[in-house]
Amino acid sequence: MGVQPLSLAQHYHERTKYAPETLAQQAAPLDFSRQPSPFKTYPFGPSFSLKPFLEPDQRAAHPHWQRLSQLLYCTYGITGVVPYPDQPFYMRAAPSAGGLYPAEIYLLTRSDTAIPAGIYNYQVKDHALVQVWQSYSWSALQAACLWHPALERTHIALIVTAVFYRSAWRYGDRAYRRICLDIGHLLGNVALAANINDFRAHFIGGFVDAQMNELLYLDPEQEGVLAVVALANLLEVGENLSTFPSVLASATCYDYGAIASGELLKAYHRASALTNSDIIYSMAKVEETSAQEPTESPASKYNFPFGLRVSLSKTIIHWETNLAALQQTILQRRSTRQYSGQGIEVDQLAALLTFAYHPQDYRDQGLDEAPSFFDPTLVETFIAVTRVKDLEEGCYYYAVAEHELRQIRFKNFQEQLHFLCLHQDLGRDAAVVIFHTANLERAIARYGERAYRYLHMDAGHLGQRINLAATALGLGVSGIGGFFDDQVNDLLGIPPQEAVLYITTVGKAA
Numbered sequence: 001m002g003v004q005p006l007s008l009a010q011h012y013h014e015r016t017k018y019a020p021e022t023l024a025q026q027a028a029p030l031d032f033s034r035q036p037s038p039f040k041t042y043p044f045g046p047s048f049s050l051k052p053f054l055e056p057d058q059r060a061a062h063p064h065w066q067r068l069s070q071l072l073y074c075t076y077g078i079t080g081v082v083p084y085p086d087q088p089f090y091m092r093a094a095p096s097a098g099g100l101y102p103a104e105i106y107l108l109t110r111s112d113t114a115i116p117a118g119i120y121n122y123q124v125k126d127h128a129l130v131q132v133w134q135s136y137s138w139s140a141l142q143a144a145c146l147w148h149p150a151l152e153r154t155h156i157a158l159i160v161t162a163v164f165y166r167s168a169w170r171y172g173d174r175a176y177r178r179i180c181l182d183i184g185h186l187l188g189n190v191a192l193a194a195n196i197n198d199f200r201a202h203f204i205g206g207f208v209d210a211q212m213n214e215l216l217y218l219d220p221e222q223e224g225v226l227a228v229v230a231l232a233n234l235l236e237v238g239e240n241l242s243t244f245p246s247v248l249a250s251a252t253c254y255d256y257g258a259i260a261s262g263e264l265l266k267a268y269h270r271a272s273a274l275t276n277s278d279i280i281y282s283m284a285k286v287e288e289t290s291a292q293e294p295t296e297s298p299a300s301k302y303n304f305p306f307g308l309r310v311s312l313s314k315t316i317i318h319w320e321t322n323l324a325a326l327q328q329t330i331l332q333r334r335s336t337r338q339y340s341g342q343g344i345e346v347d348q349l350a351a352l353l354t355f356a357y358h359p360q361d362y363r364d365q366g367l368d369e370a371p372s373f374f375d376p377t378l379v380e381t382f383i384a385v386t387r388v389k390d391l392e393e394g395c396y397y398y399a400v401a402e403h404e405l406r407q408i409r410f411k412n413f414q415e416q417l418h419f420l421c422l423h424q425d426l427g428r429d430a431a432v433v434i435f436h437t438a439n440l441e442r443a444i445a446r447y448g449e450r451a452y453r454y455l456h457m458d459a460g461h462l463g464q465r466i467n468l469a470a471t472a473l474g475l476g477v478s479g480i481g482g483f484f485d486d487q488v489n490d491l492l493g494i495p496p497q498e499a500v501l502y503i504t505t506v507g508k509a510a
C-alpha cells in the first residue's frame, strides 16, 4: 500500500515542529542588526488623529469617529509602554508572540460614510489613520472577496495583514503559526470591541489573495492578507445582517518539491492562496467533504463509561452597563510573566470556558451570540489540570456542547508541562494549561491548504477570549507558542494526525 503524500500544510507542520533533539539548531542566535521595526510609516497622505475621539465627550459630536476610534484602540492600540533606555517598547491591546507585532490593520471605507472614502493604514503608535489611497472602488474589495454577502450592505471593512519578516526574524519558518495565532487574538478583540461600539464583525477568510495584494499595493514577498472583516453598523437597520460562512477552500498542494529552510513560510503562504479558478472547485469541495466526513458525535468523544466526568456550571462574568468592564479588561490585559504556583477555583475555570465557548450565554449583555470564527468545529480543547481546587489533577478533554470535562489521564503532569513548554516556568507553575488541537488531515480535506490559516486564527481567537476572561477574574494568563509538538501528543495521548495549534496557561500571577 502506497504512503499517502503529505500536503504542503502537513509538510510545513512537520518541518516546523520543535523537538528536544533539534531545538538548539532551530533557535539560532538573533541578529539584532537586522531587527525589523514593528511599525509601518507612510511619508505621504493625510493623517486623521483618532486620539481626540477617545474622550467620552466626543460621543455626541462625532459618534461615528468616536466608535471607530474606540474600536481600533481596543483592537490593537498601545496600552502599555516599557521605558527601555535606548528605545521604549510599546505593548498593544492584542498580545503578540515575542512582542513582535507582525499584524497591520488597514481600514477601507465606502463613499457614503461619515469617514471620507479611501484606504487607510492604522498607525498604532499615534492612534491615527493615514490615508494611503483615496481612489479605489469598494467593488474591487467585493470582487476580491468573491462578492461575500456581508460586504453588500456594509460601509467599513478592516483588512488584517502580516509583515512576515517581523516575526520570521526571530522564529524563522515557524513564524507563520505565531503570525496566525497573533491575528486570531487580534480578531478576538475586533469581535468584542465591535460589540462594545455597536458594530458586528463578519470575518472573511475566503478571498483572492493576489487581488487583495493589488488593492493594498502590497509587496507579496513581504506582506500578505490573512483576514478581512466587514464591519456592520448595528445602528443602521439595513446593516443588521444574518451570519454568513467565513471560509472558502483552496486547492491542496502535493507537488512542491524541495523547499529550502527560510523559504518554507512564504512557500506555504503562497500555496494557501485562493485564485479565481479555485472558487467553483472550492464550493463543491466543502460540500462534498462535509458529506463524506465520519459523523463522530462530539458527545461520544472521550466519553468512557468509568471515566471521571465533571459537569461545569455556567458561570457568567458581568461586564456592566454598556460593556464598560469588558472594554476596561481589554485595555488592562497583560501576559503574565510568572505564576505564584497557587491554585484557582473550579468556578473560575468554568467561567473562562463559558466566556470562550458559550457566547450565547452573553447575549443578554449585548454580546454577539454567534461571533464570527472561521470553523471552530475543527478545533479541540484539552486541559492539563495541576492546581484547581476540588478538581482531580490530570488531563481532560473539554466537551464544549456539554460544558463538561472528561478525564483522559491521571496524575500531576507539572514537570512534563515544564519540559514541553520548552522549560518555560509558565507551563510548570500555571494552575491549568489549555491545549488547542485539530485533526489536520480532516481540516485539509475540508479547506485545502488554507485550513492551516483558519485553524490557527481560530485557536488565537479562543485564546484571546480566555485571556480576557482570566484578566476579568483577576487571574494571570499567557499564551505559549513554543512547545515540543510530539511530546504534547504523548502527554495527552492523542494520535499524531491531531496537530497541536496553541497553548494557553492560566493561574495565579506571582
Ligand SMILES: Cc1cc2nc3c(=O)[nH]c(=O)nc-3n(C[C@H](O)[C@H](O)[C@H](O)COP(=O)(O)O)c2cc1C
Residues within 6 Å of the ligand: 091, 092, 093, 094, 095, 096, 097, 098, 099, 178, 181, 182, 185, 333, 334, 335, 336, 424, 426, 478, 479, 480, 481, 482
Ligand atoms: C501566539 C502567542 C504566543 C506566545 N508565546 C509565548 C511564549 O511562548 N512564552 C511567553 O512567555 N510568552 C508568550 N506570549 C506572550 C507574549 O510574549 C506577549 O503577548 C508579548 O510580550 C506582549 O505582551 P502583552 O501580552 O502583555 O501585551 C505569546 C503570545 C502570543 C499571542
